[in-house]
Amino acid sequence: xxxxxxxxxxxxxIEVSKQYCIHTGLDPSEPPRFNQRYSPAELAAKLVKxxxxxxxxxxxxxxFLSSISGSPIxxxxxxxxxxxxxxxxxxxIIKTVKQLGIEEGVxxxxxxxxNSIDLCxxxxxxxxxxxxxxxxxxxxxxxxxxxxxxxxxxxxxGTISLMTELGFAHPHLLALLCTMxxxxxxxxxxxxxxxxxxxxxxxxxxxxxxxxVITNSLGNILEMNExxxxxxxxxxxxxxxxxxxFNIDLISPYFQRAIRRHEETIGVELSLAVKDDEHRYMLxxxxxxxxxxxxxxVVGSIRDITEMKKTEEILRNTEKLVFAGQIAVGIxxxxxxxxxxxxxxxxxLGKDNCLRHYNLIMSELERMNxxxxxxxxxxKPQAVQFRKDRCFPVLQEVLNLFEIQAALNxxxxxxxxxxxHPIRCDRNQIKQVFMNIVKNAxxxxxxxxxxxxxxxTREGYQRIRFADNGVGMSEEMLQRIGEPFHTTKSEGNGLGxxxxxxxxxxxxxxxxxxSEVGKGTIVDIYLPLSED
Numbered sequence: 001x002x003x004x005x006x007x008x009x010x011x012x013x014i015e016v017s018k019q020y021c022i023h024t025g026l027d028p029s030e031p032p033r034f035n036q037r038y039s040p041a042e043l044a045a046k047l048v049k050x051x052x053x054x055x056x057x058x059x060x061x062x063x064f065l066s067s068i069s070g071s072p073i074x075x076x077x078x079x080x081x082x083x084x085x086x087x088x089x090x091x092x093i094i095k096t097v098k099q100l101g102i103e104e105g106v107x108x109x110x111x112x113x114x115n116s117i118d119l120c121x122x123x124x125x126x127x128x129x130x131x132x133x134x135x136x137x138x139x140x141x142x143x144x145x146x147x148x149x150x151x152x153x154x155x156x157x158g159t160i161s162l163m164t165e166l167g168f169a170h171p172h173l174l175a176l177l178c179t180m181x182x183x184x185x186x187x188x189x190x191x192x193x194x195x196x197x198x199x200x201x202x203x204x205x206x207x208x209x210x211x212x213v214i215t216n217s218l219g220n221i222l223e224m225n226e227x228x229x230x231x232x233x234x235x236x237x238x239x240x241x242x243x244x245x246f247n248i249d250l251i252s253p254y255f256q257r258a259i260r261r262h263e264e265t266i267g268v269e270l271s272l273a274v275k276d277d278e279h280r281y282m283l284x285x286x287x288x289x290x291x292x293x294x295x296x297x298v299v300g301s302i303r304d305i306t307e308m309k310k311t312e313e314i315l316r317n318t319e320k321l322v323f324a325g326q327i328a329v330g331i332x333x334x335x336x337x338x339x340x341x342x343x344x345x346x347x348x349l350g351k352d353n354c355l356r357h358y359n360l361i362m363s364e365l366e367r368m369n370x371x372x373x374x375x376x377x378x379x380k381p382q383a384v385q386f387r388k389d390r391c392f393p394v395l396q397e398v399l400n401l402f403e404i405q406a407a408l409n410x411x412x413x414x415x416x417x418x419x420x421h422p423i424r425c426d427r428n429q430i431k432q433v434f435m436n437i438v439k440n441a442x443x444x445x446x447x448x449x450x451x452x453x454x455x456x457t458r459e460g461y462q463r464i465r466f467a468d469n470g471v472g473m474s475e476e477m478l479q480r481i482g483e484p485f486h487t488t489k490s491e492g493n494g495l496g497x498x499x500x501x502x503x504x505x506x507x508x509x510x511x512x513x514x515s516e517v518g519k520g521t522i523v524d525i526y527l528p529l530s531e532d
Contacts, residue, residue, distance in 0.1 A: 444470030
């Protein structure tokens with residue numbers, strides 16, 4: 001009773017196993033009998049299932065056997081039911097045990113006699129059998145050691161066993177075998193973690209939403225996905241692995257900051273000209289450290305925020321439009337009061353007083369009233385009265401109004417009519433459109449400039465083209481035409497073209513503008529033809 005409890009328990013377990021063998025009538029003088037074995041197909045399937053385990057076990061077995069070269073040792077790998085999957089080690093020993101019927105596919109259970117594999121699986125702990133601990137006499141000259149290897153949840157999924165001649169038995173062999181099993185478990189866990197990280201890494205690299213670039217601590221690119229190459233305008237056919245991220249001008253400063261100063265970059269906005277457009281990006285660059293706070297990786301992610309920025313710009317313009325509407329309503333009411341007074345006084349004078357240009361004055365007062373009404377559109381929409389009309393008569397009225405101003409500046413205005421078909425429109429609103437465009441053209445022209453107006457039809461639309469040889473506009477200015485309060489004129493308010501666009505949209509038409517600095521501007525108005 002002076003033996004340790006652990007050894008006593010092992011001895012008791014061995015004795016129980018031997019009693020079972022006696023009870024079932026096993027003859028100890030005969031070789032072990034294996035009444036259960038895998039078919040070739042079942043064994044092949046198990047080898048596939050245990051492939052990763054066997055690969056890792058082979059690696060550690062190889063290191064172990066190389067350290068004890070020349071020793072008669074055989075390593076056996078089984079599954080969680082005790083079926084033999086593989087042998088490794090001394091070929092002489094392997095040949096000997098196979099002559100005893102111990103081969104791939106057989107099962108070590110309690111019916112095979114007292115054996116370390118069955119005891120290990122039954123009791124869930126390492127076991128060793130030395131010489132006469134075995135039930136069968138033929139195994140008394142052997143020492144066998146078995147330990148289990150476990151899955152992440154702690155369940156035994158198989159065993160590793162060591163078999164050698166009794167003369168080579170040593171207490172440290174079981175400890176070495178347990179150490180090997182621990183190493184196998186750690187390696188398998190590390191492999192699975194790496195696999196999960198690789199899957200996550202691949203998911204990030206394959207996404208079409210983020211551009212991802214990963215470098216080492218020197219800034220050499222390890223991974224760069226297709227989305228990143230596309231956003232940075234890099235050659236999609238070139239393999240950038242191994243090249244320096246410092247050669248990519250747009251993101252280089254932020255990777256240098258991460259590598260040299262250990263600084264993170266979060267949410268920095270970048271811009272890149274792409275053809276005739278500007279793309280906006282948001283960049284994050286994060287250094288990744290090991291346990292010693294040494295940089296091992298630097299990860300950069302890029303998101304395209306161009307559409308988000310455009311949406312923000314639209315929202316800002318909407319806010320401006322609301323503000324402009326509030327101002328316009330107030331101004332319109334203030335102007336309408338004196339305007340009504342002037343108009344009333346003129347009507348009292350009447351035509352009979354032979355006031356010069358009376359009809360023209362009244363017409364213009366009426367138009368001024370309509371202009372005030374149009375400013376009210378910014379505050380609240382007004383009912384539009386559509387009637388069938390032609391553009392040329394409206395245009396003539398507008399040109400008559402600007403005739404004196406054009407003559408004073410030696411500006412030539414010519415109008416060519418190829419076709420003037422009826423359209424459904426609100427006459428006063430279309431007159432307002434023509435007024436604003438002609439006024440802008442005259443103000444953009446130098447002394448002795450030219451304005452050419454062309455009326456024709458195009459694909460179901462009446463097209464009115466206004467072309468001048470004035471100062472022209474840049475691409476940026478063209479992009480902002482129609483924004484409230486955006487103007488290139490010192491005394492302008494930016495509402496004129498906004499109202500023009502609003503009127504044309506209400507008539508289901510469209511406006512195209514082309515311009516070049518120093519050469520002039522072309523404005524095309526398209527209004528749908530009347531179907532009547």
